[in-house]
Amino acid sequence: MYKAFYGLREHPFNISPDPRFLHLTRRAHDALACLFYSLSRRRGFVLLSGEVGTGKTTLLNCLLLELRKRNIPCAFVVNPRLDPIEFLELTLSEFGIGGPSRGKGQMLQRLHHWLQDRQAAGRTVVLIVDEAHTMSLDLLEEIRLLTNLENSAGKLLQIVLSGQPEIEDKLNLPQMRQVKQRIVLHARLQPLSLEETEGYIRTRLKRAGANGQGVFSPEAVRAINRYSQGIPRLINLICENALISGFAAHRRPISVELVEEVAQDFQFDAPTAPSPSAPPLASELPASLQRILSDPKLSTAFLNFLQLVEQAHNP
Ligand SMILES: Nc1ncnc2c1ncn2[C@@H]1O[C@H](COP(=O)(O)OP(=O)(O)OP(=O)(O)O)[C@@H](O)[C@H]1O
Ligand SMILES: [Mg+2]
Known part of the structure; x- marks a missing residue:
């Protein structure tokens, strides 16, 4: 209803994780580059974590799109509150090799043969598990066993676990140390700084036709930025409601008073400071990756290079 009034073609602040509205902050860009790097180097197990609503699923959708563009077989499990057998059934069916089976042993055997065939054909195979913090410890352990499927050329299955910070607590449990030790890369998403929030809002408005x-x-x-504390989902919520109220009040541009009214309606606390800038992801990475990611030109060239490597593997 407000679209014409604000000169928009679409609603800019839908809360669905739509990659068309993707805004890559420096940190999200680095996280994506690292995930891509680890997957294409067949390193095995990688972890993406971040607070509720910071953009994990959005980034995974973007990764999935890129992988599928390159015909890389992917399974995307979004609800891993399953027992190990159900999880295996779902994974096989995502890879298109589901079907009647006589129990776990047979399913594992089918998966192993299929992965070996893919590797013989030079293919990388990726399993992405979202909401990984909801997984049982049994299932986490079962997934670790899947990373044992390997041959001399490397891991047969690349695994991305993504979840809220509770996943880190689970991985820190003594009985989970075997899983933790296999994680070769951990990328964390952080709330957006003021500058990033400005860029985020600008990108989404532009994509919607502003x-x-x-x-x-x-x-x-x-x-x-203050009321949302830099959390993208909350930024969307405040912006969408401010647009609705702004249209009703015929206000353009939307004023700070209007944002405050919306924030009060939703009972957001009124923090005094803008959300702090997150340190760049590079500060948490090994030196080799840090050097690549600290230079924007180099990291874009690096992503392009990885694409070429993939294409060369899969002509
Ligand atoms: N990089 C981004 N670019 C554009 N929009 C984003 C981005 N990150 C997050 N969003 C927006 O914020 C919303 C919340 O993001 P998302 O669902 O990806 O968060 P999440 O970290 O997976 O949350 P949860 O922990 O609840 O699963 C998305 O629906 C999307 O609209
Ligand atoms: Mg999510």
Whole structure:
């Protein structure tokens, strides 16, 4: 209803994780580059973590899109609250090799043969598990066993676990140390800083057709960052409701007072400071990856290079 009033073609702040509205902050870009790097080097097990609503599923969708563009077989399990047998059944069916089987042994055998065939054909195979913090410890252990499927050329199955910070607590349990030791890369998403929030709002408005005229005043954007604490899902919620109220009140650009009204309606706390800038992901990575990621030109070239490597593997 407000679209024409603000010169938009679509709703800019839907809360579905739609890759068309992707805004890659430096950190999200680095996380994606690292995930891609580890998968294409067949390193085995990688972890993506972040607070509720920081963009994990959005990033995974983006990764999935890139992998599928390159015809890399992927299984995407979004609800891993399953027992090990159900999980295996779902994974096989995601890979398109499901079907009647006589128990776990037979399913594992089928998966192993299929992975060996893929590797003989030079293919990388990826299993992505979202909401991994909801997995039982039994299932985590079972997934670790899947990373044992390997031959001299490396791991047959690349696994991405993604979840809220509770996944880190689970992995820190003494009985989970075998799983933890196999994780070759851990990328963490953080809330957005003020500058990143500005970029995020600008990108989404532009993708929705905004012509560059201010929809939100600069003070309103600062308030959105403060109330949302830089969490993308909350930024969307505040922006969407501010657009609805702004349209009703015929206000353009949307003012800080209007954002405050929306924040009060949703009973957001009123923090005084903008959300802090997150340190770059590179500071948590091995030196070799740090050097690549600290240079924006190099890291873009690096992503392109990985694409070429993949294409060379899979002409
Ligand atoms: N990088 C991004 N670019 C554009 N939109 C984003 C981005 N990150 C998050 N969002 C928006 O924020 C919403 C929440 O993101 P998402 O569902 O990916 O978070 P999450 O970390 O998976 O949350 P949860 O922990 O609840 O599963 C998304 O629906 C999307 O609209
Ligand atoms: Mg999610």
